[in-house]
Amino acid sequence: MWFATIAPMIAMERVRAANSTRNMRVGVGWLMAWILWLLPCAVALLPMAPAAAAPRVVLIGLDGASWSVIDPLVEAGRLPNLMGLLERGVHAELETVEPVISPVVWTSVATGQPPDVHGIGDFFGNARSRLAPTIFERAAVQGLRVGTLEWLVSWPAQELPDGFVAPAWLRRDDTTSPGDLFARAGIPRYAYSNQGLRSRAEFFETSFEETRRKASTWNKLAATYELDAGAVTFYALDALSHRFWADSFPEGFDPDDLANRGLEPEFQHAVQKGYEAIDRAIGELVAALPDDSAVLIASDHGFQAGERFERRWSFTLEEELAMAGLVPGREAFRIDGQFGLPTLRVLSGPFDEREPILEQLVTFFEGAHDEHGAALFNVVVFDQAERPAGHERSWGERLKQWGFRMAARWLYSVEFDMPAHAMLILIPEDEALEAAWPNGQVTLGGQQVPIRQVAYGDGFTGTHHPTAVFIGAGGPIRAADQRQQLSVLDIAPLFLHLAGAAIPDDLEGELPLHFLAKDWLEAHPIRDVPASDLPRLPAPTGPEHEDAALVERLRAMGYID
Numbered sequence: 001m002w003f004a005t006i007a008p009m010i011a012m013e014r015v016r017a018a019n020s021t022r023n024m025r026v027g028v029g030w031l032m033a034w035i036l037w038l039l040p041c042a043v044a045l046l047p048m049a050p051a052a053a054a055p056r057v058v059l060i061g062l063d064g065a066s067w068s069v070i071d072p073l074v075e076a077g078r079l080p081n082l083m084g085l086l087e088r089g090v091h092a093e094l095e096t097v098e099p100v101i102s103p104v105v106w107t108s109v110a111t112g113q114p115p116d117v118h119g120i121g122d123f124f125g126n127a128r129s130r131l132a133p134t135i136f137e138r139a140a141v142q143g144l145r146v147g148t149l150e151w152l153v154s155w156p157a158q159e160l161p162d163g164f165v166a167p168a169w170l171r172r173d174d175t176t177s178p179g180d181l182f183a184r185a186g187i188p189r190y191a192y193s194n195q196g197l198r199s200r201a202e203f204f205e206t207s208f209e210e211t212r213r214k215a216s217t218w219n220k221l222a223a224t225y226e227l228d229a230g231a232v233t234f235y236a237l238d239a240l241s242h243r244f245w246a247d248s249f250p251e252g253f254d255p256d257d258l259a260n261r262g263l264e265p266e267f268q269h270a271v272q273k274g275y276e277a278i279d280r281a282i283g284e285l286v287a288a289l290p291d292d293s294a295v296l297i298a299s300d301h302g303f304q305a306g307e308r309f310e311r312r313w314s315f316t317l318e319e320e321l322a323m324a325g326l327v328p329g330r331e332a333f334r335i336d337g338q339f340g341l342p343t344l345r346v347l348s349g350p351f352d353e354r355e356p357i358l359e360q361l362v363t364f365f366e367g368a369h370d371e372h373g374a375a376l377f378n379v380v381v382f383d384q385a386e387r388p389a390g391h392e393r394s395w396g397e398r399l400k401q402w403g404f405r406m407a408a409r410w411l412y413s414v415e416f417d418m419p420a421h422a423m424l425i426l427i428p429e430d431e432a433l434e435a436a437w438p439n440g441q442v443t444l445g446g447q448q449v450p451i452r453q454v455a456y457g458d459g460f461t462g463t464h465h466p467t468a469v470f471i472g473a474g475g476p477i478r479a480a481d482q483r484q485q486l487s488v489l490d491i492a493p494l495f496l497h498l499a500g501a502a503i504p505d506d507l508e509g510e511l512p513l514h515f516l517a518k519d520w521l522e523a524h525p526i527r528d529v530p531a532s533d534l535p536r537l538p539a540p541t542g543p544e545h546e547d548a549a550l551v552e553r554l555r556a557m558g559y560i561d
Contacts, residue, residue, distance in 0.1 A: 055222055056475070057294040057498035059231040059491070060285065061109075061151065062278060063102055064238030065469045066302030067093065073275055081283035082471070085295065089473025090515050092484035096301055096468050102238070103170060105300035105468075105488060106152040110134040110231075112492025112507035123170065126155050127540045135492045136160060136231065141535050142501045144228040149218050150192055151231050156540040164225055168233060169193060185224040190217045192235055199314070199456050200243055204270060207236035211277035215284035222288075229499035234281065236274050241303040244270035245462030252305035253461065271462075286474075294475035294498045298491055302465035310460040313428045314339045317444070320454060324364055324445035331357050342377075342426040345418070351388055354421035361424055368444045374432035376442060380404050382416045382423040433457065476520030486512060497526060504531035 073079045074086065097108045097115060107120040111132040115121050119131035130153060137158065140146045146163040148154055155167035157177035165177045169192055176182075182189040192210050197203050211234065218232040246253050247263050248271035286295055315338040318328065328334050332354060336343040346358045358381070368376040382401055383393065393401070404425070409415060416423050437457040441448050470486050475498060489509030496503050497511055505528055513521065 054290050055227045055230055055293055056500055057229050057296065057495055058222075058285065058289065059109075059296045059298065059495055060282065061106065061231065061233030062237055062297060062299045062469065063106075063152075063233060063235045064241050064301065064303055064464075065275075065278075065297075065299035066237075066241070066304075066465060067467065067469055068302060068304070068465070069271060069275055070469065073272060078272070078276055079279040081279045081286065082297075085282075085286070085297070085471050085473040088479050089295075089471060089477050090480045090484055091472075092470040092486040094298060094468035094470040095485065095487045096466055097488060100301045100464050100466050102300050103153045106233070109298060109300070109488050109491050110136065110151065110153075112489050112509050114489070114508060117508070120153055125153060126170070126172070127153060127158055127167075128156065133534075133536060135495050136163075136165075136229075137537050138504060138534055139229055139496060139499050139501045141537060144499055144501060145226060146499075147221060147225055147227050147230040149214070149221060149230070149232040150235075151233050158537060158540040160537070162225065163227065163230075164221060166191070166221075169235065181221070185220045187217060187220050190214065194239065200264070200267060200458055203239050203243055204267060207239050207274060208277055210234060210236045211274070211281045215281040218285060219288045229495070229501075232285070234278060237271075237278060237299075237303075240271050240274040241462040242460050243458065243462070245303065245305055246309070246459065247461075248272055249305065253309070257309055289474070292475050294477055295471075295473050296491065296495065296498075297469065297471040298488070299469040300488075302467050302469065303462045304465040306461050306463040311430060311434065312340055312458045312460055313430075313433060314456045314458060315342050315426075316454055316456075317342065320444040320447065320449065321364065323447060324360075326357075326360060326364065333357055333361065341428075344424040344426075346421040346424070348385060348419050348421055351385070351391070351421070354385075355391070358422050358424070364445055365424070365426055367446070368442065370432045370436045370442050371440060372432075372435070374435070375429055376432050376444075378427040378429060380425040380427060382425065384416070384418070384420040384422055472515055476517045476524070477515055478517045480515075484512075484515075497524075500524075502527040502529035504529055504534055506531040 070079065070082065074083050077083070096105050098104075099115075099121070101123070103120055103123055103125060104115050107118050107125075107130060108114060111118045111130070111134055113132045117132055119125065119129060136146045136148055136151075137160070140160040140163060146160050147165070148160075149166050150168040151165075152168045152170060154165055155171035155173075155175075157165040157167050157175060159165075159177045164181050166181060167176070171191075174189075174191065178184070190213050192206070192214070194203070194206065197206060214232065214234060218230075222230060244267050246258060247267040248269050250258055250263070282297070289295065317335070317338060321327070325331075326333070332349055333344055333346045336345055344361060346354050346361070348354075362379055362381065365377050365379045366375070370376065380400070381397075382405065387393065405416060416425075433451070433455060434457070436442050436451040437455070438452060440451050442451045442454065443449075444454060468488065470484075470491070472494070487509055489507070490512055492507050492509055493503045493511040494515070497516075503511065503526065511526065
């Protein structure tokens with residue numbers, strides 16, 4: 001429009017400039033003056049490139065974080081970044097939900113609903129079986145860019161418009177949304193995993209790898225996708241606290257019991273070191289945020305000393321099986337897991353070919369014993385294929401199988417229904433294994449070997465405490481010295497409000513108004529919306545997967561026996 005206004009003037013000047021060189025010089029000078037005067041106006045009318053976005057709110061999940069550990073470490077000056085957040089923000093004892101297990105609690109945080117509403121009650125639910133929408137979805141449908149890195153029960157990954165989802169360790173495969181999530185950010189893929197870990201040393205290193213890598217991974221993803229809001233979860237504290245509580249807090253245990261168990265000096269204060277590493281990661285996350293961004297930190301539960309020392313056994317059986325002529329894969333059987341309850345599967349096939357393999361395996365493990373002849377395993381067989389006439393199990397054996405199937409179903413939500421000729425479950429006999437550990441001999445396949453060659457006795461000394469942690473700081477969150485009380489269900493409305501989204505009316509938690517500055521609330525009034533008015537994103541899709549690998553991970557984490 002502005003060009004149309006001056007175009008006739010420019011044309012007239014060109015006519016006059018043709019009369020003389022002098023007039024041309026004058027005309028050019030006059031035209032340049034016009035251009036210089038109009039240039040700022042023209043620039044102002046050009047579309048402005050958007051500034052790099054920064055999250056308005058980031059929710060940091062610390063699985064297993066406990067005030068009983070944080071408070072003394074903060075007082076000793078060993079958690080400077082958490083101390084800074086505590087000094088300029090609010091903190092609360094966080095009331096959790098039952099049962100106090102990670103997938104249930106984190107789903108309550110993410111949905112603002114109790115378990116009977118969101119439908120996740122154990123470790124085997126996934127995003128398809130979750131009945132309530134998450135705050136991440138509800139922010140996304142209101143036009144916000146949202147990303148989650150390793151939030152529990154987020155597999156299969158739901159597509160968040162212009163955002164991302166990288167599922168946590170309960171995932172059944174490695175898919176993300178979008179599929180090129182890490183490549184687009186120009187970083188290598190990082191995923192916390194406990195699969196295949198069989199020793200305390202491996203769990204120790206995996207925990208600290210997470211604290212070293214996850215903050216930078218999140219920061220790069222958040223910047224690449226220009227997030228408005230998001231969440232990232234750390235699992236190191238939970239893994240360390242289960243395994244190394246007695247190493248870190250020996251005063252809570254019987255000294256004679258600890259002496260008999262043989263704690264390892266290299267893991268002394270492992271839990272405290274884990275909190276210090278998490279503190280450094282939090283510092284890296286917070287440093288990447290502007291001052292007007294809010295940081296919310298929450299745990300799903302705390303930790304405390306277990307009532308007794310619990311042993312978890314992991315096994316390495318391939319070599320001894322091979323010496324007996326039993327090689328997984330070659331003889332049509334496979335090992336599905338060797339942590340807690342070793343599980344073997346005789347593959348489907350002709351009965352007269354598969355049954356001899358099953359009998360050899362049963363004989364091998366029923367013959368395993370310690371130096372005094374005590375059995376190392378209670379061997380349980382689950383027939384998966386129909387047995388032909390003349391080879392039926394006795395009624396007693398059928399009843400035994402049925403009893404174990406029911407126990408697995410009702411206690412652990414595990415179904416042994418995968419295709420196979422038969423499943424072989426080895427239940428460790430703790431008394432015999434304990435008598436041989438750590439320097440005794442055991443016999444497998446007729447060969448006497450050191451127990452450390454085939455088994456590792458891992459001790460679990462920390463157990464869940466129902467009081468969780470909450471810290472909020474930055475942006476409109478006010479400072480308060482006194483520790484508050486909060487419910488995990490209250491995090492959902494707080495997250496949505498800080499993100500700039502309306503709060504649906506079906507959330508069961510309450511927005512903690514006393515956490516927020518008055519001038520903020522005056523400038524940003526609370527917006528409520530009927531939940532029915534919010535559209536739903538398409539349900540997450542993905543292939544069906546057997547849960548055998550997941551069961552192995554759960555055993556490795558100490559959640560099931």
